[in-house]
Amino acid sequence: MKEIKSLKNEVPKQHLVIENESEFRIELPFDSDASHIYYLGVNHYENWSTSIHYHDHFELCYVDEGYSQYKIDKTVYEIEKGQLLLTKPEEIHFGLAGKHKPFKLYYIGFRLERLHSLFPEFYRIGLQRIAHDQDSRVKALFEHMITEIKNKAYLSLPMVEGLFQQLLVTTLRNFLDPALAAEAPPRPLNDAITEVMNQLHREVRYNYDPEQLAKSIHISRSHLAREFKNAVGIPLGEYIRHLCLDKAKSELRSTSKAISQIAEELQFSSIHTFSIFFKRFTGQTPTLYRQSTKSNL
Template identity: 25%
Template sequence: MELNQISPYIRVAMDSVIESPWTIEERMIWDYELLFLMEGQLEVRVEEQIYEGRPGDVFFFKPGERHAIKSKGTQTIRQPHVHFDLNVLPDSPDVTVSFKSIEQMSEKEKEWFRTDLLSTSPYFIPNHFRPRDSAHLERVLFDLIREHETKPPYYEFRVKSAMLDLLAILLREQYYGGKANKEGQVEFLSEIRTYIDRHVNQNVTLEELSEKFHVSKFHLIHLFKTMFQMTPIQYHQYIRMERAKNSIQFSNTPLSQIAEQLGFANIHTFSRAFKTVMGKSPSHFRVNR
């Protein structure tokens, strides 16, 4: 596969919210599907393998694979997803999303199966995994969905770009995950990230992390960036600002109170940090919500 020649065709991109119980009977799809489980629980069968899906999990379905999906429990299922071809093909506009088993397909439909190029090294993407940086994946996926649904001028460039970004995220997950597993660092780094997550509302320093987890600052930065593509402090600032952005957009809490809740000394320090990470001021997200 020549990476420079990849030009995805986006067939469907949507944020789907479904009440339980919900089932997709066994089917084969002609294209690829990326499904990100945000809410609820799923039981997913791919060929003979059964997976339990929790919020934050990714499912990746490939052309010609038998699979079935059903909800577990009573919670609403939220599963933004995208169907795509890896490259634009002459029949790409004609191919639909399949809900059929191979036995139910016409001879013409059986000709629609795309060649699967994402099941062998070095471009292998598994059917199910839990990304280390789900916030990044979620953000790019929703950028794609918004562009595809609203179709502003030249949206075609943006959806292709977002899909390529998603593919890079998925492939890097496997590349860096495999490397970290070989080095035996997954649990250690996950513990550090959990600590940062739990201290989102206060300052966290490299010195503090180095002392608590008995690792040099240089080695900590190297390991963390290899796994999560950002330093520990960058990650802390990012999740801090994501939480702030959600509060700004989805509540009427004063900006000064949000700043205080997240451990900032004052609104001015908060505003500078927010703009550095998000590229826009806090008031921009409050006005444009």
């Protein structure tokens, strides 16, 4: 139970803005009593990924460039440009960008308890969690909402809440229209790969030994490498790198830990090695990334 609780992402407690060349994210754009939106953002990181987690709210993602993979519980979904993906409350999930392609992802976290006509409709969406964005309407609504919030326009709260409800209804129409369902069916993961992924997420660190991981599930290293890439879509080493990047960004953004402590917890050999790794895959040093998240508070 403690392990499951540790995966939970709590809802934001205070207003936060992250804005740089690769990311815009705003948490609690409005007072939580007046708005249904917990966070809203767009991400351009080519190496984007999230750690495994769950939360008490809904989350909607839209891929505008490249492609992405999401694991929800024990099922893998592949999302292409122009497609939506929905996660529901309490579902354990994570996502990562496809390899070596420009990537752009819009996303929003929201609650529905006070929208009584829409709340049950979102639970009607079943195992098929991917749908096409007909005529790019969802994308246009995401962009309009972000523009309103960035510009701090007059009466932006009622405008954004109105756009948000249009987003919800448009999303439901896309998901519940059989003609807009994604062609590719979801893929269940086998138990061995699920166990390896659970190990990697239980303790995120840089220095995993693939040989030891393979021994822990009683297969050869080459077999693990082949099965992992077939199941997840990227090599094991690249997947570990995604986890480390996401964990590092989260620690830099939401804690006051020293960079040397973060490097040590991720089991890099030195802070220098960690800083080179971080800049190579984000384009920023850890210090600059932290400053970019604090300067917008």
